[in-house]
Amino acid sequence: MSQQKPALRTHPPEDKPKRFVFVLLEAFSLLSFAAAIESLRIANRMANRKVYDWRIIGEGGDIIHCSSGSGFKLDGDLEDLTRDDVVLICGGINIQDATTKRLLGWVRREARKGLMLGGLCTAGYALARAGLLDGKRATIHWENQDSFSEEFQEVDLTKSVFVIDGNRVTTAGGTSSIDLMLKLIANDQGEELANLVADQLIYSSIRTDQDTQRLSVPTRIGVRHPKLSKVIQMMESNIEEPISPSILAKNVGMSTRQLERLFRRYLNRSPKRYYMELRLQKARNLLMQTDMSVINVALACGFASPSHFSKCYRSHYDTTPYRERGSHATRLSV
Template identity: 75%
Template sequence: MVTLLNGVPRQPKRFIFVLLDQFTLLSFAGAVDTLRIANRLGGANLYKILYAGEEGDEAKCSSYARIKLHMNFEELNREDTIVICGGIDVQKATTKKLINWLRREARRGVTIAALCTGAYAMGKAGLLDGKRATIHWENQDSFSEEFEEVKLTKSVFVIDGNRMTTAGGTASIDLMLTIVANDHGEELASQIADQQIYTSIRTDQDSQRLSIPTRIGVRHPKLSQVIRMMEQNLEEPISPSILAQEVGMSTRQLERLFRRYLNRSPKRYYMELRLQKARNLLMQTDMSVINVALSCGFASPSHFSKCYRAHYDTTPYRERGAQSTRVKD
């Protein structure tokens, strides 16, 4: 049922999707289509959808599709909602012009949301300082390093006042369904989800990554507990003996557990987690190689370089150089 204001249908709520260069199509499409279906099932134009970009008349996503733009960075209405659609190489796409526009619109009280890596642009503009937020799990390490003032979570989406962020992928659907439910009732949101064959609407309490047992394909409570401790202590690694003690096992029992289920030692598994974080930081931040090493629990750059090369068959310095070349291409 369409919400009325003094007996007259409300003006459609405007959503301005800001399409950054190489934005992720899945997150964008999920959000837009949720609002489109809301209009169809609601029997009125509940939402007006507009596409904006920094310049030109179209934007290109990471899968090379191009979307025609309705507008550039113009002054908006206070009741509008900006939705920043991020994707690959969001640092490069976050320009001074974009940051200044976001800050100006934020001062005017406009609600601002971000899909996928779009949270980076919000963070760079200082719009998430002191607020809860989320970003795709692959970008969490680099985001935490750069924006210490932001209370980063692992939720699929976060709403903190008039700031909203999602983890990417289908999380944009969950956020938009929540917005529709708040605006026009849960019944309409459920009908939209049914149209999308979306069987479970997630809330901001749901985590964006699979549980550890599902991820590793093993349901063993003590193994999951140890891996969780490892993931939470990458900067200051815990020794296998202490990990074993924490779950009531001997070091030898812990070794056997990892060998049996993961075909590697606890030390090796821990090292791979640290190196994976290091690779993310090298590819997504401007942190020096020395600082990356320290952030991942390596006391010396030489040891870090040796371990990195053994695992990835290249050095951290070459990895950083290769990433710069890919960005230019």
């Protein structure tokens, strides 16, 4: 990398650096955390001065492990902060277990100071559990969206890569931390510095809060057929009350037989089978990420009876919903 740095607008020397406080939860996503903190480091380098400072804390103040198992030395325990701090909680896998009573109490106390609070990756769950996202727009990793929307119906959940709603910030995880940090840097220091940071990160497609976190249906299924994409979107939006193949076909101006041929040609399965797989995938997410009863999971995924749900689940995953939940709980306790 070139050591030459472009001249940026000057700031008076008495300007204090803005401090970010990263709260690492057990099994946090290393990518989400690293993308955020590296953006701040590069901003300081490209600005030729320390515009940002940071501190890394967590429960116990000792060693915390990311989802890949590597340990990180914390700067301190959960501590009193100032109103000017920006707090970013970093989540990852098993977010329900990582959201402890002590963390929730601390987050609520700090929130009363009026500081900016954010959740990276799955940490939006912790903010929602603390009641800090009620009535606000938010996002979370797509894999956790089903369980989140079931548990926190008072939160306006979106599919955006990141959301800033007042002094609450959430991201979808992964590289979306970069998009968020570039937005915050642009707000603080101007677009010029944010663009220089993006260049250093080799990040050529900066996303906004209007961008969604998952690939479009055509990209995801590897097929660019407008009617097929529209049908799949309708399926994904109507899991609890499935729409019949005949109505799906009618909505895109096709016969049921034409729709069958379309799915067979491009996806090698019937519309009914594809729809069933979508519903079972949501059911699996709910079983593993919520405390919903099996019967409520069945109803949320469009199954009229637990017995039919169990039969379909066993056929697809080679285990029952009850055993799936039991084996998942066993894995978490190991």
